[in-house]
Amino acid sequence: MEYIVIGISNHPHSVLPEGAMEIVPHYKVFSGGKRHYELVKEQLPEKHEWIDIRSDMPGLFRQYRARNEDVVIFASGDPLFYGFAATIQKYDPGADMQIYPYFNSIQLLCHQLNFAYAHVVNTSIHGRSWEELDQALIKQSQSIGVLTDGTKTPAAVAARMLEYGFDNYAMYVGEDLEGTAGKIVFSEHIKDMTDYKAHTLNCVLLNKKSPKPASYGIPDNSFHGLEGRPNMITKMPVRMVSLAQLDLSARRTFWDIGFCTGSVSIEARRQYPHLQIVAFEIRPECDALFEQNTRKHSTPGMTKVMGDFFAQDLAALPSPDAVFIGGHGNRLEALMKHLDQYLPAGAKVVINAVREDSITQFTATAAQLQYTLSAPMVITVDSHNPITILTAEKLYNE
Structure with a gap:
């Protein structure tokens, strides 16, 4: 069977697109929404069958296939513009289609x-x-x-x-x-x-009307932070290098584990809007901080997950190909092994380590998992302790 999809105007006396008027009399089975039927019914052959398009798409396509003949479908505007043509391709892949488009809205x-x-x-x-x-x-x-x-x-x-x-x-x-x-x-x-x-x-x-200021690298003092703990934020230079190490322009889904103020997620969303971002945090007080900071820095659309990372249904979330570990609760080895189950080949993981035992654990666990380690980078910001940025890439899936 073939689908003939005709885009129509919203005009009460609409004329079918050029070429469509000549073919309509040669078909028997027609389909569209109730509004479409009211617009075109006077132009259909006297003996015709109409199939209403409702919300049950699998059921609709079973009806189409049961007729075992070509179906003419009326749609608003251009069926190829977020329209019914894509629905046909989804529910009847490989189907033959003729498209007669009109202007989209x-x-x-x-x-x-x-x-x-x-x-x-x-x-x-x-x-x-x-x-x-x-x-x-x-x-x-x-x-x-x-x-x-x-x-x-x-x-x-x-x-x-x-x-x-x-x-x-x-x-x-x-x-x-x-x-x-x-x-x-x-x-x-x-x-x-x-x-x-x-x-x-x-x-x-x-x-x-006018552009919004958008610096490359958000100043640390523009984030709302934890009360009494102003240094609990990944500093801007460290953020930028860490994100660069993850090669986010080529990634699809980014997990930020231990987001605290949300600064890393927000920076990633600002610089790479195409990313799906899932941000995890166990501390309840960070929940409101995340909401405040995402609104202040105009970064909607991120998924926030509160609670113990190990207790989450990670399989229900989009699989990450880039991960930043901002916190691990002294369970770094267990976290990396748990995370490994959800990483595809080629995924990258970055951590900012201050303590020597974190560097040792990350390096040893990455080697055990047969990840490739990049050369560590050490950054010192102002009078703060040196930060070692470690990057590991998963080579293959077992």
Whole structure:
């Protein structure tokens, strides 16, 4: 069977894309959402079958396959733009498809604004996490298109941006574009949109008004720290060298074990927004510190895990290919052996050691696990004790 996927307008009297009108009369089985059916039913052959698209995707594709004939599917805008074409590729890999695209909603919004969109960074939070939008904001992209949903609304977007200090953008909201209630709402100030009730069908365009300061290396005194323990932070020069040793530009998932103030995770997120970051800490007082510092330094989207590292269900977390050990509770050897179960070949582990026994344990355990050790680096910051930065790489999986 073949899927013929036709992107359509939201206009109540929409015309099918060129080429699609000629083929529709030759098919019997059609599919789409209820809204799509209302838009196209008058253009379908008299004797046709319609399959509603709902939330049960496996069940939907069983229905398609049970017909054992080609299916024409109607979708909003461009099916290849965060659309139903990707759903077909997921649930019926290798399927034959014909695509007849229309403009996607962000394009339509830009058209109405006369806004050149060649360099707009497109993101979707429609039924997805915040990750794509978070990355675009951390990178300070000039213009960001956002596909929203019923929960992650324009108001929710504005609230999240304010929470993490991204108040340097203006917001356009395109509502029911090409529909009967179509309109565009503009706000110069994100804070004015936190209570806005938009039409169910909407998309957002963010445009940066001014850049946020973003130094390469965050000053230590800009982090909230543990009360009475100002030196409980990985110093900035040590942070930067440690992250460089992990080669994070080529990594996907970073674990920060013993995050304390969150300084290492925050620095990594700022410099490498593509990373999945999971930060672990056993001390309860660090929980609030992490929240304060991630908001102060505009670094949303990291996973925080509180409690004893050894008690966590690590298999439920994304497997790391880069690890920073900021704390080990005098159980370094046990931690490294426990961690080894979750590391793929090529993963790198870095520790900052002050005590000689930590250097000895890390080196001996890495050798026992058959990791490759890089030459140690020793850094002294101001009048603090020398820090030895140790790096080990896992060569292969057993």
